[in-house]
Amino acid sequence: xxxxxxxxxxxxxxxxxxxxxxxxxxxxxxxxxxxxxxxxxxxxxxxxxxxxxxxxxxxxxxxxxxxxxxxxxxxxxxxxxxxxxxxxxxxxxxxxxxxxxxxxxxxxxxxxxxxx
Numbered sequence: 001x002x003x004x005x006x007x008x009x010x011x012x013x014x015x016x017x018x019x020x021x022x023x024x025x026x027x028x029x030x031x032x033x034x035x036x037x038x039x040x041x042x043x044x045x046x047x048x049x050x051x052x053x054x055x056x057x058x059x060x061x062x063x064x065x066x067x068x069x070x071x072x073x074x075x076x077x078x079x080x081x082x083x084x085x086x087x088x089x090x091x092x093x094x095x096x097x098x099x100x101x102x103x104x105x106x107x108x109x110x111x112x113x114x115x116x
Contacts, residue, residue, distance in 0.1 A: 044081045046075035057089035
């Protein structure tokens, strides 16, 4: 069964809330550090999301790919910027990235078609 972006966001939010409210403070520290890493700085948030996307593709994490595709769209990434990011991931990761390239293309098209 395919997961929609809204189902993904809902699940992610629900589980993040459970994790962050577990009472284990180290989780909160990591999440805060992760959040801060993607804020505007010397590099724009959009650039950082595209970097996260390339790394996620090389690491072969579809949840991470979907998250960074969605976030990069929110930060204003263009289709051409996605294609160049996908290409960097493919060059760095090699042919094993191809299934994740397919996934990234599929999700990019879905999110853009939904107008999000």
